[in-house]
Amino acid sequence: MISPAQTKAILMRKIETMPHSSTIAGPSAAEYVAKNQLQPADEPIHGWYRFILGYPPHLVREYLHRLNADAERDWVFDPFCGTATTPVEARLQGFPTISSDANPVALLATRVKMAWDIDVAAVLRCLDDTLELAIACLRRVGLQPIPDGNHQLDLFTPLLSKGNAIADRHIAEQFHPDEILPSSVATLIPKGFISPKPLLRVLAIRFAIEQAVAEDCIRDFMRLALAHVIVTKAGNIGFGPEIYCLPPREDADVIGAFASTVERMLADIQTIRKNRPLPFPPAYMYQDDARSLSRLDHCPPIGIVITSPPYPNEKDYTRSTRLESVLLGLIQTKQELRALKANLLRSNSRNVFAGDNDDVYIKDIPAIVRIAEEVEERRLALGKTSGFERLYHRVVRLYFGGMYRHLAALFPKLRPGARCAYVVGDQMSFFRVHIPTAHLLADVAHSVGYELEGIELWRTRRATVTRQNLAEHVLILRKPIMNRNATKHSRYYLHLPLAQKLT
Template sequence: MPTDQLNGAPDLKHTSNIGRLDDVDIHDWYRFVYAYSDRLVTGLADEFGIGEDDLVVDPFNGTGTTTLTAKKLGIDSIGTDTSPASVLSARCKTNWDVDLDAFRERRSELLRTIRPVFDEISSQGNTTLDSFGESGGTDVDLSTYDFSEPEKTPKGWLSEKPLQKMTVLKYHVEELPDDDVTDLFELAMIAVLPEDVGNVRFGPEATRDRTQEGDTDVFRFFKNKLADIEADLERVQAAVESGEIEPGDTEILRADARQLADVLRDESELLNADAHDGEVDYVITSPPYPAEHDYTRNQRLELIWLDAADDNEDLQRIKKANIRSHTKNIYVADDEGEQVDIRANDRVDAIVSEMETILEEEDISHGFGKYYPRVITEYFAGMQHHFEQVYDVLAPGGKAAYVVGDSGSYWQVEVETAEILAELAENRVGFEAPEIRLWRNMAATTADYDDVEENILVLTKPDE
């Protein structure tokens, strides 16, 4: 059983929470607060005895911790996620065959192009030379760029000059050929946005951070990020070349985990390769849980810079593909709860009844509170659909491990996520003897509800 040294509140001040990692190489190219530790994956791989012939899937792959760790361990893996930013991250981190000469050549050219423009932006309006730019008065033509703030940028998240520099960067990255080398520039671009450029902090919800406002040395952050990427790729390519590492094969797909088996059968080369013959051996993952975390807000800047969040329609498309885990992704047409009669589960019914009583007694008919019961029903029904898909594609005897937190986010009504998921998986889907282990206690995200458990739920598909 893996142990996480981080008992108590994790460090959520920064997007990266690098402290949670045993081995930061490549993982730290891009991280977010919801990313888990590679230690969890190495620990479970060790305990389950996952080997080179096995196929591991992370259906909620996020920034790609599972798939990168599996690759480093020589294990084949597939990761899926609904977020284009996460898919890009996981794809870059697990593609080690990039042409580094082409990368270096393109980097020099790109940095040469953006440098004078950034200098010009920094020096605009300055009467002294206290800015990051040195020049001013160059023949840079800033009218080439549209500096208007993208519509879905949360208020105050980007100061004027950093916004202009990121606009210039995006413009020139978009001019590059559409290939895996350019993917690395895109990843570096979106990684510096929340980490170094934006006025935003994560606690874990993303909020405006006024202490960061003003001009920023975007050039240096971007250049350093590219240097980290280059150094890690050099190291890993040399390790592969020398035989020190025999990496697993990896595939990253954009998919809704509630359609996992269908998508993998249709689109995955790895699942259908002779080595795996259409079956997944292990699932290791951390799905959302009902706790008001809006992934599309936490990754908002990244999604905007990837043109995936230009307007409400774009955002809705991503949210609708997501498991319903917060009040801002509940829709009128949502009916998974009814489809599977989720309230026939006593625990779900008790939670929903308690919430309905509060709604009635407090006479709550507006605001997000009225959606709380539906988050619960739609969440657990969505997860049931996901379990059905996992069961379908898992080999007999295969195991699926889920890291999930309990929740007290909704009027402190206690939601024992792992317990309920275990019942649904066993009674409705067919997994046997679900096991729940305490992973750690986390400080709750609401001040009035302390210590929420995060558990690992382990499901096993019966042998035939």
């Protein structure tokens, strides 16, 4: 029987033969974009609301096939579900799904994108009521429903005249933008992310949704449509891949964009119903810290995992969704923002807290310790002294320690033989020290008890600072199938009590 030490040596040789240079040859710019962009055929549902850095649906299809997933046997799980690419695509392929994320806007997107049984006629009725009330609210604050020179609401012309109805005017009198978005809440939005007039239009629609829509699932449906409009039409933001401010726009047809977005979403739902047999596969979703996965206790055993956790870098993931999170009322205080960051994997210095101790789980993994030490040595050599820069080496340790906790919490939830695909990218954000994320996570996963099946190059991406091509890999793991002759001294048994403790 192979000893744990021999198993470790075999793993390390396997990893060492895998490419992880930070200067690997990458595809052309056009090939890079095509590899990760949303294909036209995948626009329905997936295109409702999507993070710019999310992987595409065709990756999910590819790895469902390559992992030999069986819709009659396997529940598909995404513990970092983001905007629901994995659960939506897996369900479209006939799989039952489980999803979780700590970010409330991600959970909103997942709930809505999986609500294929929503009452379309009821949504249309609520849309009429919402538009009428929003129009009345805008007129109350001195804004015409449609900005000058914009006629995208031609189909809704009757609503413009109905917007002065007595009932609407009475409710609109309760529209006070400063109460919906107090100054203390507005300060959570980075400066310049949205201009005054589009902001008023967004707040009018939010108020109308809250007042005119009673059913939670329809309210969420419209809130996600508004989130899409905030990012694509109302806000002054761009992604490249970091979020940044665009030149301010004086005004925007937010009402028209919202109406057309809701209609497009409903059309997609009807297409799904036409092309997919009933009943739809079951779908569960939870707001949860991926390091503990506490909500999975009563879920069926998981057979397939396809996901992409944050990478260790200086990207504050809450900032990328801050505008829509605040304007929709999902985050209303600094305390709520802090609580959100506390439930996220420690991937950047903006969400490191004094009491964090995830690093204890990787203190015996030399490769991670060496890289953390190299980051700190580079800081000292460069004479960098800012508070955030002092945390860089700690982020490395906390990130991989948090991933240890995640993989350990997941392990007992998997059926024997379950297979996992983790999409992760190399990084050079910390003083240009190369972090081969997939290869280090392979070592972490082995410590938990997983078998390493491979590390495959998915694509390369251009680093914004170094201008080098960095690899983005798919790390493939497997939960061993233990037999009666398996020794209790295997790494699986050594780490199982810790995995159970962490859940």
